[in-house]
Amino acid sequence: MKLNFSDKVMQAIIYFILVVLAFLAFYPFWNSLVLSFNVGSDASLGGVTFWPRAFTLENYEIVFKEKRIFNAYLITIARTLIGTLVSMFFTALFAYGLSKKGIVFKKGYMIICIVTMYFSGGLIPYFVLVYNLHLYNTFTFLIVHGLVNVYNMIIFRTFFQELPDGLEESARIDGCSNFGVFFRIVLPISGPVVATLSLFTAVGLWNDWFTPAVFISNQNLIPLQTLLVQIVNAGQTATLIENLNSYAQSTVEDSSTVKALQMATMMVATLPILLIYPFLQKYFVKGALVGSLKE
Known part of the structure; x- marks a missing residue:
């Protein structure tokens, strides 16, 4: 179909708006990445926008030399992997039971489940429940929270x-x-929906900082996102820098800055989950039953 002049103008305007919106959405992330690879003292002078002016890996060296960050990174990875697997298993198993005909009080179960989507018992009662179940300040809580x-x-x-x-x-x-x-029939042909919901669950677990901030006080069990929120605060960042070893401390004094460390920590917390998307994107367009009934 041939486009007339007015259609071409409108198409050009639409593409221009989309490019501007894409730039506005992507540039803050790119600038943070650039600042994380730039010498902190140089970046503090300003003017670092699209490319590092003084490239360095010292910011990441300092981040990974801090034991709290490394430990929080391991906690986050373990929580995301184990939590996603366990959540998918119990959620799928529960859903499979409710999908069967003839289940007694089936509608009642669904009503109870749907009510929980709109109303909750509140944070304080939930905190009391978790405490009485001896799940407060445990890694088990990070897994069972939001299990289904x-x-x-x-x-x-x-x-x-x-x-x-x-x-x-x-x-x-x-x-x-x-x-x-x-296990032998239903799950094997449920690859697309399992992969999609696993991705959503993993992203939710990886980015969740509020739940550990409320229910975890042990610094050795704090996930990376919760620690990142603490690092963003100036007081916590100062404490973090004080806990670095002698090499890291000398580096901070000479070239790195609090802003540079914040950007590096942010990239360490963000990039892994972003890299997963390209590998699971194909499942969003696959048919759920393609080939399942073919002989």
């Missing part, structure tokens, strides 16, 4: 309800139990 996500459960349930009955019936004829059908 109702929104993800509803997506799983809708997906399972659309699966052809013939798949499960043929498996039951071969002698599969409910768990056998779930």
Whole structure:
């Protein structure tokens, strides 16, 4: 279809607006990345925008030499990996049960689940509950908190309800139990929805800083995002710099700055989860049942 002059003008305006919006969204992240690779004392003079003026890796050396940051990084990785796997298992299993016909009080279970999406017991009662269950200030709490996500459960349930009955019936004829059908039939063909919800869950766990800030007081169990919030505060940053070893302290005094350390820590906390997206993007466009019924 041939475009006339007015259509071309409108198309050019739309592309221009999209480019401007993309630039406004991407530039703050790029500038933070550039500042993290620039000598702090040089960056404090201003003028560092699109490329490091005095390239250095010292900021990252200081960050990784700080034991608190390294430990928080390990806690975050462990929490994200274990929490995502456990959450996907229990959420999918719960959704699979609610997707079956003939479940007693099925509508009542759904109503109870949906109510929790709009109303909660409040932070203080939840804190008392966690404390009485002896989960306060434990790594176990970081895993079991939000173990079953109702929104993800509803997506799983809708997906399972659309699966052809013939798949499960043929498996039951071969002698599969409910768990056998779930693990051998349902989960293998649920790759796209599992990958998508796993990505959402992993991003949520990786970026969650508020929950550990309230329920974790042990500095050895604080995730990276919670520590990053503390580092952004000037007082916490000063404490952090004081805890660095002698090499790091001399480096801070000579070339690095608090701003440079903040940018480096921010990149360390952000880049890993961003790099996961390209590898899971294909699952967003895959068909859920492509090839599942082919002989």
